[in-house]
Structure formats: C-alpha cells, structure tokens
C-alpha cells in the first residue's frame with residue numbers, strides 16, 4: 001500500500017480513537033489552545049464508552065461538597081490501592097486520582113455536560129460516594145454528549161474512518177542512538193494509507209479483550225469467555241507501541257462483570273442491586289457467594305456455578321431504584337427481568353427446586369434481619385425483600401482489559417528501562433491501568449477514571465510543550 005500525505009492543518013496533538021479517552025484528550029488539549037487531529041476508525045461503530053454504565057469517579061468535587069460528602073484524591077487513591085491489593089504504580093495512581101475532580105468539573109464547566117453525583121449509590125470498595133454521571137446514567141448518553149462537545153470545538157479536526165496502523169518516527173534517529181521520536185501516525189482511510197504529521201500522538205484505541213492471542217498470553221482464564229465490550233479492542237495500541245520498544249504493564253488485570261444476562265450478554269443488571277438487598281442462587285436454589293463483593297470479582301463465582309449462571313432475586317423497591325440506570329433499563333426493556341408473586345411462583349417460573357429455594361429465601365431473610373451472614377460473610381443487606389419478587393438469570397463475562405502500554409504520571413509511554421518514547425502518549429484501554437492483576441483488583445469506575453485522568457495529563461503535557469496556556473483552574 002502506498003502512503004499519501006494529507007493536506008490538513010498541522011496539529012499539536014494527534015489522537016487515535018474517539019472513545020472515552022480520545023474525546024476527553026481532544027477537548028482538554030483544544031481548551032489549552034492546541035490544535036488536535038482526532039482519528040476514529042468507525043464513527044458509527046460501538047465503543048466501550050457507549051456500552052458502559054457511564055459512571056465516573058471524582059474525588060473532591062463541588063457536587064460532593066454540596067451533598068456534604070468529605071472526599072479527596074488521597075482517599076480515592078487509597079481505595080483503589082486497597083482494591084488492587086497494592087499492585088499499582090503509585091505515582092500514576094496518585095496523578096489519576098488528582099485529576100478526577102478536575103475531569104468532572106471540566107466536563108460540567110468547559111464541555112457543558114449536565115453532571116450529577118450519585119450520592120446514594122453504595123459502590124463496593126469506595127469509602128465515599130464519588131461516582132458521577134450524566135442524567136440518564138448511561139454510556140450512550142455520555143458518548144453522545146462528548147461527541148457533540150467535540151463537534152462544537154473548532155480546534156478539533158476529526159478524521160472519521162481512519163484506522164491507525166503505524167506510528168511514524170523521525171527518519172533518522174538523531175536524539176540518542178536507537179531512540180527516535182514520534183512525528184506522526186499512518187492510518188488507513190478508504191483503503192489507502194495516509195500519513196498525518198504531529199509532534200505528539202496519543203493512543204486511545206482501547207484494550208485487547210477481543211484479541212484471542214493476547215488473551216491466551218496474558219489472561220488465559222478469560223480466553224473464550226463471553227466478552228461484553230464493544231468496538232475493536234484488538235490490542236492495536238500494544239502492537240504499535242511494542243514496535244517502538246514500549247513496555248507493557250498490568251497485563252493480567254481486567255474487569256469482569258457478574259450481572260450479565262445470558263446467553264448473548266447484550267444486557268446486564270448493573271452493580272447496584274446487591275447492596276440494596278438482592279441475592280443470588282444457582283440452579284440448585286442455593287446461595288454461593290457474598291453477593292455484595294464487587295461486580296468484577298463476582299463474575300468468576302457465577303461462572304463456577306452449574307451452567308455458569310445464577311438467578312439474581314430482588315423486589316419492586318430495588319427495581320424502582322435501579323431503573324435510574326441505563327444498563328438496567330435496557331435489560332428490563334429487553335424482557336430479561338421477570339416478576340413472580342411469591343417465592344414458590346418464582347421457583348416454578350425459573351425451574352428451580354422449590355423446597356431448596358424456599359429454605360434459601362428464608363435463611364437469607366433471617367441473615368438480612370440480623371445483619372449477619374454466617375454462611376457467606378455478606379456485609380450489606382439493604383431492606384428485607386417483599387413480594388412480588390423480580391428475578392433475572394445472570395452470568396459472568398469479560399468487560400474490558402486493564403493492562404496496556406506502561407506510562408508515567410504524564411501519560412507518556414515508557415520503555416522497559418524507564419525512558420520515555422518522546423512524543424508518544426497512551427490513555428484508556430490502551431494504557432496500563434490502576435486495577436492490579438486478575439478481576440478482583442478493579443474498583444468500579446476505574447475504567448473512566450483512568451481514561452479521563454490520563455487523557456487530561458497527556459493533553460496538559462502536550463499543551464505545555466507546545467507553549468500553550470496552562471490549564472485554567474475550574475471553579476468548584
């Protein structure tokens with residue numbers, strides 16, 4: 001394939017991928033006065049941002065202050081550190097946590113997104129309510145609002161249908177032997193190869209959850225698992241970075257999802273049901289886990305049950321509460337949730353052994369009343385369930401990977417000797433995250449926290465190098 005130089009304005013920053021990290025980076029860089037080229041392979045295609053719950057953490061936001069919630073970046077970093085069992089890069093985690101409130105304020109004040117705090121949502125692992133969202137609490141809405149903000153920004157030049165295929169470096173490595181610097185990116189556009197020049201490139205092309213080879217190498221336990229992420233997730237950033245000697249980090253980290261509706265996994269119930277009082281039984285009618293552990297680690301417990309499924313049982317009060325959330329509404333509208341008038345009706349409806357289910361229901365009710373679960377060690381019970389009962393089958397799935405290109409606290413991509421690849425940045429699924437190894441290290445909201453945080457850090461760094469204005473402080 002021959003390559004062609006495209007006659008478009010020279011950019012200060014080229015961003016590959018217009019998902020969560022890419023759009024945030026483009027908006028922040030443009031806000032600093034930097035000219036941005038934003039390349040997206042498939043503007044009409046799905047992305048992880050679109051299918052996400054659209055919930056993002058902010059520690060120390062004005063929304064929290066208005067609700068009387070004390071929080072700060074150190075506390076958030078402490079929660080993420082604990083959840084990951086200490087398997088994090090502390091300076092990177094601290095930098096991301098420190099950006100979280102600014103990200104929320106930037107979206108509200110500069111990108112003009114309507115933002116709210118989910119003050120009453122109890123989220124496993126977070127010691128303070130800090131998840132924020134747009135009104136519909138849905139990734140689709142967040143995606144649409146970010147895209148509208150990008151379209152309204154004259155400093156962002158979008159190139160749709162452009163697939164990043166190769167990083168361009170200075171023809172002759174002049175700086176240090178073997179250490180070329182980035183000077184652009186080659187993309188496939190309409191079957192042709194185009195070269196886009198820029199002194200800095202941010203890789204925001206997502207993770208590798210759909211790349212079976214990388215899964216086999218790093219996450220063998222997830223190879224062949226139901227994958228509910230969307231978009232390519234083909235590990236492109238990893239192959240592009242590796243070609244220049246980039247190091248990889250936390251490749252064994254991922255987010256599982258234990259509330260996914262089988263068999264196709266297109267809908268899910270979301271993580272809010274157990275803290276409100278929902279419980280899970282397997283096909284034999286027995287409980288098997290403390291249901292209030294996080295949704296990520298729950299996935300493996302559900303998959304270990306007969307048929308790899310479980311029945312999530314709740315009531316009308318929980319249904320009403322969860323209905324504010326986009327993913328839950330989609331599951332309900334898809335007919336995944338059924339209503340039964342009594343425990344016996346429910347057992348009949350789902351073909352579960354009646355006697356065992358009735359015993360389990362009574363034992364769970366007694367544990368909830370005492371606030372003590374000797375069998376499974378559950379800690380949060382919510383209110384007692386009241387008929388009619390609501391229920392849906394759930395299974396475990398791989399949502400998105402958490403490993404990727406190792407970066408520093410400015411989101412610059414690193415080699416294994418710790419040196420930076422000059423001009424190359426990564427954020428979102430493309431970059432190593434803050435979730436340790438395995439599925440248990442993922443604190444809900446880590447995905448967007450890292451995507452937005454590293455995107456902001458990269459754009460601020462690029463803008464500063466380009467001599468653009470430094471970030472304005474956002475009013476609280």
Ligand SMILES: Cc1cc2nc3c(=O)[nH]c(=O)nc-3n(C[C@H](O)[C@H](O)[C@H](O)COP(=O)(O)OP(=O)(O)OC[C@H]3O[C@@H](n4cnc5c(N)ncnc54)[C@H](O)[C@@H]3O)c2cc1C
Nearest residue numbers: 017019020021041048049052053055164428429445447448
């Ligand atoms: C089911 C599910 C629920 C989730 N819920 C939440 C949540 O509530 N809160 C949270 O914090 N996180 C959540 N996440 C995680 C969150 O969605 C991701 O962390 C985040 O979207 C990652 O951002 P990204 O920009 O890396 O990837 P994406 O948002 O997937 O965007 C990547 C973009 O890059 C484009 N692209 C890919 N390859 C190329 C290429 N070669 N050239 C050009 N463009 C390319 C894609 O088309 C896509 O538009 C969830 C994830 C899933 C799967």
